[in-house]
Amino acid sequence: MNILDKIIADKFKEVELKKSLIPVSQLESSVLFDRKCFSLAENLKSGSGIIAEHKRRSPSKSVINQSHNVQDVTKGYEDAEVSGISVLTDGKYFGGSLEDLLYARASVETPILRKEFMIDKYQVTEAKAYGADAILLIAAVLTEEQLIYLANSAKELGMDVLLEIHNEEELQKSLKVKADMIGVNNRNLKTFEVSIENSKKLAELIPNEFVKVSESGISNTSAIADLKNYGYQGFLIGENFMKTDNPGAAAKEFITELKSIV
Numbered sequence: 001m002n003i004l005d006k007i008i009a010d011k012f013k014e015v016e017l018k019k020s021l022i023p024v025s026q027l028e029s030s031v032l033f034d035r036k037c038f039s040l041a042e043n044l045k046s047g048s049g050i051i052a053e054h055k056r057r058s059p060s061k062s063v064i065n066q067s068h069n070v071q072d073v074t075k076g077y078e079d080a081e082v083s084g085i086s087v088l089t090d091g092k093y094f095g096g097s098l099e100d101l102l103y104a105r106a107s108v109e110t111p112i113l114r115k116e117f118m119i120d121k122y123q124v125t126e127a128k129a130y131g132a133d134a135i136l137l138i139a140a141v142l143t144e145e146q147l148i149y150l151a152n153s154a155k156e157l158g159m160d161v162l163l164e165i166h167n168e169e170e171l172q173k174s175l176k177v178k179a180d181m182i183g184v185n186n187r188n189l190k191t192f193e194v195s196i197e198n199s200k201k202l203a204e205l206i207p208n209e210f211v212k213v214s215e216s217g218i219s220n221t222s223a224i225a226d227l228k229n230y231g232y233q234g235f236l237i238g239e240n241f242m243k244t245d246n247p248g249a250a251a252k253e254f255i256t257e258l259k260s261i262v
């Protein structure tokens with residue numbers, strides 16, 4: 001089993017357990033459930049394009065940053081004028097939680113993406129209940145039918161959908177999905193290999209109705225200037241900010257530099 005298969009196998013167990021403990025009706029009674037979401041896709045078009053991620057650890061890098069609280073990091077990102085904030089909620093492999101999402105929501109008015117391995121509508125409802133504005137769907141682990149169903153479920157709740165692909169085959173099964181954004185992951189989630197060339201290669205195959213997002217392995221502003229030439233409007237960055245003592249300040253410096261070159 002590769003790491004992605006392991007994560008998904010664990011996720012099925014986790015979701016079944018949660019379903020038996022917390023009914024959907026309880027999620028729907030959250031004070032956040034009826035809030036109007038901010039649009040991440042729209043924000044990417046008008047702002048810096050940076051989606052900064054809160055990521056404590058990952059299967060590929062183990063510990064990245066365990067010492068900050070999520071409110072300080074997300075508030076710092078907002079002060080840096082990011083276009084969106086991604087909050088990892090997977091506990092076992094990334095050290096995140098739904099509480100992280102809740103505290104992030106309480107701290108900022110910037111669109112928040114729930115970064116999670118979505119396999120069930122229950123998690124989409126959870127995302128809304130804990131204050132997310134957008135969800136991630138990973139084409140590598142879902143069928144076309146599941147992608148369509150989960151994306152429609154998110155749209156019905158007023159959230160945006162970022163659909164992540166890594167290759168042409170995954171793009172093909174994503175074309176009928178009502179996603180707002182297609183994200184090309186530069187990291188192969190099965191092998192952890194990272195290459196920005198992947199975003200460049202797939203760019204022209206992505207229809208213009210989707211906002212294009214490049215994900216992972218971005219560590220300098222010239223990579224972004226380059227990716228913009230391929231039509232990318234969103235740039236998901238985690239480790240490059242999180243590995244520093246002050247992720248918000250790192251994001252601010254990055255965005256200031258970006259403004260001076262593009």
Ligand SMILES: O=P(O)(O)OC[C@@H](O)[C@@H](O)c1c[nH]c2ccccc12
Nearest residue numbers: 185215216217218236237238239240
């Ligand atoms: O830390 P990086 O290399 O900047 O990557 C951020 C983000 O793209 C990455 O965390 C990610 C992309 N897709 C995912 C799916 C699940 C978990 C994590 C991810």
